[in-house]
């Protein structure tokens with residue numbers, strides 16, 4: 001499964017950036033105390049954070065229980081996650097504080113205070129109860145980036161139902177699969193949302209998805225797009241109608257620390273997405289801790305903006321749970337970064353005086369492409385810290401971000417983590433760590449990281465496989481319905497350790513440099529897509545006999561999906577039709593950038609497709625100019641070379 005190719009050599013980047021005195025003098029942490037404390041006793045360290053950052057209705061009796069690979073945190077403790085995100089701020093007199101400055105893509109705005117968010121969440125929790133949702137049920141959420149998405153999640157948390165948010169860009173089939181796997185009872189969606197000046201018709205897609213499900217009894221529809229939709233009598237309800245009749249009071253019921261908070265589906269190396277399970281007390285503790293210290297949050301004065309969608313883990317942890325638990329004020333933006341112009345993001349930063357900005361390298365590279373003059377049109381001097389997440393950030397993009405967005409003064413936190421880790425694991429602490437462009441630097445306090453070689457031996461310097469050596473509070477608790485797959489996927493490659501699937505390198509100063517996935521998972525614009533999933537989608541088209549998919553380096557999206565397809569006899573290759581087919585099967589994020597038709601695929605003698613060779617082809621290695629690729633005879637040539645190569649299993 002692993003591929004040493006991913007642990008290629010990398011030219012060392014030697015520039016360093018020391019936190020400025022101005023930043024340090026006001027930073028929450030400016031010395032090594034947190035690291036020192038955590039290295040003494042990491043469980044005690046996390047227990048202290050849980051006490052300081054979270055309100056518990058019942059104290060736990062055991063901070064951590066570890067039966068490899070199953071962890072429990074704050075065992076016996078009780079809390080309500082929505083109480084932590086809402087009530088306690090309102091009770092402390094901060095009800096008028098802005099939780100969300102919402103900016104719709106068409107330019108409409110809404111200001112949502114903590115008191116309003118609490119009010120809507122309570123009402124919606126009662127709506128869910130009225131629809132028969134009880135503790136332990138699953139609720140699916142398929143929404144645009146609007147405050148109601150956060151309200152829906154918090155309302156589930158309030159009553160102990162687990163949410164399963166499906167990114168609005170996923171297709172009907174993907175939604176069907178996720179609803180069926182979770183056996184969700186209720187679906188919360190919207191008529192449509194705004195994207196690049198047009199409505200994307202979520203309800204229409206949801207209707208299609210529901211044709212293939214049997215567990216959903218009710219659908220709640222938020223009016224956002226104003227587009228025409230069909231409401232199914234008895235099943236579908238308008239959000240605003242239910243809310244108008246809902247009881248405004250829903251007391252926060254205490255939940256066990258290990259109560260399932262949510263499922264979030266992510267791609268693995270097989271065709272079937274995994275329902276990653278996250279629970280309450282440990283997850284919220286690490287979400288709040290990392291959000292506070294990695295972003296150096298000064299909740300009274302900062303305006304924080306994370307550009308992710310709530311459909312991804314970054315949206316869960318760093319739009320909903322972390323920032324709200326910390327009482328932050330944030331910006332929520334509905335649309336794309338280039339509507340109506342390429343400076344929309346910078347216009348929003350200026351408008352709201354954003355101080356902390358968190359985005360993905362793919363976005364940064366796109367902004368670079370659009371030109372320095374776009375951010376230069378706006379006053380970005382409110383910014384004091386920048387973050388990056390989702391894929392390795394190349395030093396050029398880091399430097400551009402630093403200079404053109406950060407005014408050469410903002411520290412940059414390059415944060416490594418995963419859907420499975422639940423919260424940031426490797427990152428600088430901005431008032432402490434000297435950064436190097438392109439390095440995520442070090443494991444955070446309380447996190448154990450270790451690079452190992454193929455046989456699991458410790459790597460002191462150079463390349464290796466990234467593993468995590470000890471349980472952490474926000475770690476996944478399993479894969480929904482499949483404990484064996486959980487053990488097999490994460491805990492079997494290097495016994496006793498969690499294998500993240502990423503390659504990394506350690507430089508002479510002990511800095512970690514993430515190098516990307518070493519398995520068959522692609523990372524396209526910071527989103528994980530499995531090669532197998534796209535291959536299965538392609539093969540389900542009547543014209544396709546066999547397909548091989550690889551992620552090839554791409555200057556903007558990190559990796560791009562390249563497909564090699566052999567056709568069934570009698571069919572003509574239609575690239576556009578196949579790309580559309582993948583969009584229908586999975587979602588448009590999984591559309592291959594290019595599809596090459598070939599009479600055969602390069603295989604080992606044992607019949608395994610040589611993806612590594614295809615990636616070499618796609619990236620132009622050994623074969624010179626990639627423009628010759630469309631010519632199938634190139635792949636024929638590859639086929640011959642593959643036949644001559646020693647068997648590779």
Ligand code: PRX
Nearest residue numbers: 389390391392414415416417418419514528
């Ligand atoms: O390969 C790593 C990459 O994204 C993967 C996790 O993807 P996902 O679960 O979708 O979560 C993305 C948002 C947390 C990782 O296995 N990745 C994430 N952050 C970084 C990164 N690679 C390098 N540097 C990062 N900062």
